[in-house]
Amino acid sequence: MNRRQFLSLGAGAGMAGLAGCTLGTATDSLKSDGLNVRLEDVVSGVSFPTGMVFLPNGDRLIIERTGQLLRHTDSGLAQGLFHDVSGQMAEVEGERGLVGIALHPNFEENSRFYLRYSGQLPESLSADEYSHVAVLAEYEANADRTGVVQESERRILTVPEPGPMHNAGSLTFGPEGYLYVALGDGQRTSFNEDGKSWWYDQGQAAQNVTDNLLGGIHRIDVDNPEDGKEYGIPDDNPLVGKEGRDEYYAWGFRNPYKMSIDDGRVFVGDVGEHTRESVYLVEKGANHGWPIVEGSSCAPSTSIGHTIADNPLNVFNPKTWQALTNRVSPVKVCATPKTSKGSIRDPIVEYQRTGSRAVTGGYVYRGEALPELQGKYVFGDYMVPAPLFAVDPAHDGKRPYPLEELTVENTESGRLNSAILSFARDPNDEMYVLTTGFEEGSGLIRRIAAAE
Numbered sequence: 001m002n003r004r005q006f007l008s009l010g011a012g013a014g015m016a017g018l019a020g021c022t023l024g025t026a027t028d029s030l031k032s033d034g035l036n037v038r039l040e041d042v043v044s045g046v047s048f049p050t051g052m053v054f055l056p057n058g059d060r061l062i063i064e065r066t067g068q069l070l071r072h073t074d075s076g077l078a079q080g081l082f083h084d085v086s087g088q089m090a091e092v093e094g095e096r097g098l099v100g101i102a103l104h105p106n107f108e109e110n111s112r113f114y115l116r117y118s119g120q121l122p123e124s125l126s127a128d129e130y131s132h133v134a135v136l137a138e139y140e141a142n143a144d145r146t147g148v149v150q151e152s153e154r155r156i157l158t159v160p161e162p163g164p165m166h167n168a169g170s171l172t173f174g175p176e177g178y179l180y181v182a183l184g185d186g187q188r189t190s191f192n193e194d195g196k197s198w199w200y201d202q203g204q205a206a207q208n209v210t211d212n213l214l215g216g217i218h219r220i221d222v223d224n225p226e227d228g229k230e231y232g233i234p235d236d237n238p239l240v241g242k243e244g245r246d247e248y249y250a251w252g253f254r255n256p257y258k259m260s261i262d263d264g265r266v267f268v269g270d271v272g273e274h275t276r277e278s279v280y281l282v283e284k285g286a287n288h289g290w291p292i293v294e295g296s297s298c299a300p301s302t303s304i305g306h307t308i309a310d311n312p313l314n315v316f317n318p319k320t321w322q323a324l325t326n327r328v329s330p331v332k333v334c335a336t337p338k339t340s341k342g343s344i345r346d347p348i349v350e351y352q353r354t355g356s357r358a359v360t361g362g363y364v365y366r367g368e369a370l371p372e373l374q375g376k377y378v379f380g381d382y383m384v385p386a387p388l389f390a391v392d393p394a395h396d397g398k399r400p401y402p403l404e405e406l407t408v409e410n411t412e413s414g415r416l417n418s419a420i421l422s423f424a425r426d427p428n429d430e431m432y433v434l435t436t437g438f439e440e441g442s443g444l445i446r447r448i449a450a451a452e
Contacts, residue, residue, distance in 0.1 A: 027296070027400060029349045034390055034404030035372050036451035039416070042432065043072050043445035049434040050169070051101040052424040052445060055145055056108045062445070065097035065421075067117065071146065083139065083148040090118045090132035094164025094187075095255075102171035102179065104222075111141040111149075114179065114222070116169045118161070125160055134159040134167060136181060138222065156222060156230040159213050162205075163187025170259035170268070170361070178219045178234050182268060184255040185215035185290065206290045209244040209251050215290060216251040217259065217268065217282060238285030252288035252344065253280075258361030258379075258422060265393065267377055269361030270347070277359040278347035279379060281393055286345045295350040296400070346399045349391050358382040360420045364393065366429035369450050378406075378431055378448070379423070385415035386435070388448070409451045418444065 043049075048065040055061055060072040067086030071078040090096050100116030107113060119135035121127055140152040161167065166184030173179055185206040206215020221232035233246040240246050255271040259282075266282035276295030280288055292298065351357075362379035376390040388406040395401040407414040418435040424445070425431055436443045 028351045029391070029400040029403035031351075031403045031405055034406045035370065036407045036409045037370065037388070038410050038449045038451050039408055039433065039446040040449045041444060042447050043077070044443075045077055045441055046070065046443035046445065047440050048097075048436050049421060049443045049445060050097065050099050051422050052432065052434060053101055053103050053113075054424075054426050055103075055141075057145060059145065060445075061101065061113075063098050063101045063115070065099070066092055067098045069098075069101075069115075069148075078146070080147075082146070085115065085117050085137075088117070088119055088135075090120050090164075092118075094131070095167045096132055096164050099167060099169025100171040100182075102173060105173050105177055107141075111143075111145075112138055113141060114138055114156075114171055116171055116181070118164075118167060119158065130160045130162055131164045131187075132161050134161050134169075134183060136171070154230060157181070157220070159183060161186045161214075166255040166271075168253070168256045168259075170256065172259055172261050174219070174261050174266075175264055176234070177221075177223070179222050179231075180249065180259065180261065180266065181218045181220065182253070182256040182259045183213055183216055183218065184253065184257075206252050206254065207287070207292065209239065209248055213245060213247060215253050216247075217249045217253065217256060217266065218247040219249040220247055249284055250282045250286055250288060252286075252290050252292070254290040254294075256280075256361075257359070260361065260363045260423075260425075262364035262366070262377075265364075267361060267364070267393070269359035269379055271358045272353045275353055276347075276350045277353050277357055277381065279349035279359060279361065279377070279391070280345065280347045283345050287343065288347075289344040293344055296346040348393060348395075348399055348401050349389075349403055350400045351403070354383075360422065362423040363425050363431055365390075365431060366425075367431065368428070369430055370448070376404075380416075380420040380433065382419050382421075384419050385411070385413040385417055386420045387415050388433070418442070 046062060049062050050065045051063045053061050061082060062070045062072060067089050068084050069082040071082045085098060096118035098117045102114045104110055104112040115137050117135050118132045121130055121132055135155060136157040138154040138156055140149040142149050163186050165187035168182040168184040170182040205212060219234055219237055221234055224232040226232045237246055239248050253270050256268040257271050259268040268280050268282055270278045270280060272294050275297055278295045360380045360382055364377050365373040373390055377393050378390050380386055380388050390404045390406060391401050411417055416435060418437045420433055420435055422434040423431060431448045432445055434445050
C-alpha cells in the first residue's frame with residue numbers, strides 16, 4: 001500500500017507509470033548492504049503517529065494525524081489528551097491532518113511549542129478553488145507539562161492549499177533560533193482544468209516564489225513579529241530586498257515530507273511523482289527543481305539544455321538562450337515559459353520510484369549506540385516492507401551519493417513490516433522510527449538499536 005492509499009483512508013489508487021526522461025537517464029544512488037540493527041518497541045497503542053518530540057522531563061509528546069497530542073511517560077500513555085486540534089481541522093483525507101510539531105529552543109523557560117495542521121477553510125476562500133489552509137500555530141504548555149494552557153493558540157501563518165495532498169508539514173528550529181517550515185506544492189497536478197491562475201493550472205506553484213509559499217522551505221522568526229504579521233523575517237533570508245516572498249529559504253519542492261537540521265545543514269526527503277525519490281541537502285536561496293525536474297531527471301517536455309542563469313528568478317527568455325548555453329554548468333537546468341529559471345540543485349540521494357514508494361526523511365545520527373552510523377543521514381521509505389537507509393553526507397564525490405540499506409535483524413525480511421510515517425530523535429541523539437499498520441491502534445514507535 002502506498003502513502004496515497006493509506007492517507008486517503010481507503011481511497012483507491014493505481015500504480016503510477018514510469019515517466020520518461022528528456023535529458024538523459026538519471027542515475028540511482030549505488031546501493032550496498034549496510035549495518036545490521038534491531039528495533040526496540042518503545043510506544044504502542046498509537047494509530048498514525050506523524051511526529052514525536054521529547055519534553056525536558058523525558059516524557060514523549062506524540063502527534064496523531066487525526067489531531068490528538070498524546071503524552072507518553074515511562075509508565076506508558078498518559079490518561080487524557082495533552083491537546084486536541086481535531087475540531088479546528090479540515091476533514092482528514094488525502095494527506096490532510098496534524099503533520100508537524102516542534103518545541104521552542106527555550107521551551108524549558110517559555111513552555112512554547114508549534115504545530116502544523118490542515119485547518120478548515122475560512123468563509124473568504126472558495127471550496128471550489130481550495131481544499132484547506134495549512135496552519136502553523138503556537139501553544140503554551142501548562143506548568144506541570146500535562147497539557148496546554150487554554151486559549152493559548154496563536155496562529156502564526158495560514159497558507160491556502162489547492163489540494164488535499166502534498167502538504168509536507170515538517171517544522172524544525174535551526175541553530176540561529178529561527179523556525180524552518182516545509183510546504184508542499186499543494187497537489188497542483190490535480191487541478192489542471194479548474195480555471196485557476198497559471199501557477200495552479202500549469203503546475204508551477206513550486207516555481208512561483210512571488211505569489212505563494214507553496215513548494216518551498218521557509219525560515220521565520222517567531223520571537224520578533226513584524227508589524228502586521230505574527231512573525232518576523234530574518235535579514236539574511238535569500239529573497240529579502242529582491243523579487244519574491246521574504247519567507248523563502250529555498251524552493252522547487254514537490255512534497256518535502258520530513259526535514260531536519262544538523263550542524264546548520266538542512267536535509268529533506270522530497271516525495272516524487274512518477275520517476276524518482278530524492279533526498280536533498282538544501283541550499284539556501286537555491287531552486288531544487290520541481291516541477292521542472294524530478295530528482296535530477298528533467299520532467300517530460302521541459303528540457304531545453306544546460307545552463308546557469310545569473311538570477312534564479314529570471315523568467316525564460318528564448319532570445320537569451322544561446323548566450324546562456326555557452327556557459328559551462330556543473331548542474332542540470334531545464335526550463336519552460338512560465339517557470340522561474342535558475343541553477344537547479346541535484347539531490348544527494350535518488351532512487352527509482354514505483355507506485356508504492358515515498359521517501360520519509362530522517363536525521364543525521366549523532367548517538368552512541370551505533371558508532372558505525374555516526375555522522376550518517378538515516379532515513380526510510382513508506383513502502384511495506386519498509387527499508388531503512390543511510391548515506392554519508394560528507395561524501396565528496398559526484399551526486400547522487402552511495403546508499404546503504406540497513407538490515408533489521410528482528411524481522412523476517414530485514415525491513416520493517418509497517419509503513420514509516422516519521423522519525424524522531426531523543427536528547428541523547430538516539431533515533432526512533434514511527435510506523436503504522438494502517439489500522440486503529442496499529443502504530444508503533446521503535447528505537448533503532450545495535451544488533452545482538
